[in-house]
Amino acid sequence: MPRDRAVEAEGLERVFKGGIRAVDGVDLAVDAGEVFGFLGPNGAGKSTTVRMLATLLRPTGGRARVAGHDLVGDPSAVRRSIGVALQDAAIDPYMTGRELLHLQAVLHGFDRAHGRARAVELLERVDLVAAADRRVGTYSGGMRRRLDLALALVHEPEVLFLDEPTTGLDPISRLTLWDEVRRLNTELGTTVFLTTQYLEEADQLAGRVAIIDGGRIVAEGTPAALKAEVGDPTLRITLADPAAHEAGARALAAFGEALPPERSGALAVRLPGGAQSLPGVVRALDEAGVVAAELDLAMPSLDDVFVARTGRRLEAADGAGEPAAAPAPA
Numbered sequence: 001m002p003r004d005r006a007v008e009a010e011g012l013e014r015v016f017k018g019g020i021r022a023v024d025g026v027d028l029a030v031d032a033g034e035v036f037g038f039l040g041p042n043g044a045g046k047s048t049t050v051r052m053l054a055t056l057l058r059p060t061g062g063r064a065r066v067a068g069h070d071l072v073g074d075p076s077a078v079r080r081s082i083g084v085a086l087q088d089a090a091i092d093p094y095m096t097g098r099e100l101l102h103l104q105a106v107l108h109g110f111d112r113a114h115g116r117a118r119a120v121e122l123l124e125r126v127d128l129v130a131a132a133d134r135r136v137g138t139y140s141g142g143m144r145r146r147l148d149l150a151l152a153l154v155h156e157p158e159v160l161f162l163d164e165p166t167t168g169l170d171p172i173s174r175l176t177l178w179d180e181v182r183r184l185n186t187e188l189g190t191t192v193f194l195t196t197q198y199l200e201e202a203d204q205l206a207g208r209v210a211i212i213d214g215g216r217i218v219a220e221g222t223p224a225a226l227k228a229e230v231g232d233p234t235l236r237i238t239l240a241d242p243a244a245h246e247a248g249a250r251a252l253a254a255f256g257e258a259l260p261p262e263r264s265g266a267l268a269v270r271l272p273g274g275a276q277s278l279p280g281v282v283r284a285l286d287e288a289g290v291v292a293a294e295l296d297l298a299m300p301s302l303d304d305v306f307v308a309r310t311g312r313r314l315e316a317a318d319g320a321g322e323p324a325a326a327p328a329p330a
């Protein structure tokens, strides 16, 4: 059986009661050994996809193979090959990290002594040795996520699913987790399928990404190729006076396509002329009596890729570019 594909999905679909098409015909091909980023806003269908690929939720359509095994035909073989850290995993807060890892090892068929040794190995790997005998209820968010990661690794899975492993973490804890994921991938060759709402996370960690929105894949490729497709840089302007928004937009219209701004009181435009257009932009704003507090010309980001495909921003500082998005439930 060819094992070069870690995940292969065709037309994967999940319709919930009431006709909600959470995942609406998703095709995926993840090679063994890669870190694959699955990027999308709240409610895009990321967790639903992961739960189906991890055999926790039955697809209502399509087919998929994980680690070479058919999802529906041989779910137990899929389960043996994968590790999963769910977005909302509930673990007993009164148990210690060491106890939970030991229990997980025994559940995976380790005898008690090997289970204990495996727990120690994993505590070292995710840097939780000092906190090993504390109740998990006292762990910080970052420590919890690292423990979730260790729990998913007990049986040395070929393919690891991480559902938003860094959401809600502070920047330092996020970087620590990124390092763990990179090490797993390079040292053990583990394939990592990682969902995220963070562009930078996908950009930094993933060799390839798929962007999902409304249950459908809207873009797929290496971050570099996706950004190159967008091509032209984006000029972002912060207005000294937010009320000058319309006058500013009119002045900019001649220079390139208007883009949804990241904040109210800001403007964004695709600038095919790049830096050479800047003097003209400044003159046009000046003639229109619009004062710019800040000008920022940047090469395309994955956010610009998302805008190009959906007309919305994935990361909006105050939701200005993304009227439909509701805040994530706590």
Ligand SMILES: Nc1ncnc2c1ncn2[C@@H]1O[C@H](COP(=O)(O)OP(=O)(O)OP(=O)(O)O)[C@@H](O)[C@H]1O
Residues within 6 Å of the ligand: 016, 017, 020, 021, 022, 040, 041, 042, 043, 044, 045, 046, 047, 048, 049, 087, 197, 328
């Ligand atoms: N059990 C369910 N019953 C009905 N609808 C559901 C169920 N689970 C998810 N949904 C809906 O399916 C859609 C996709 O949800 P999903 O949890 O997969 O999104 P997500 O991309 O993981 O979002 P987030 O970033 O907020 O975690 C949403 O509209 C959600 O409300």
Ligand SMILES: [Mg+2]
Residues within 6 Å of the ligand: 046, 047, 048, 087, 163, 164
């Ligand atoms: Mg989710």
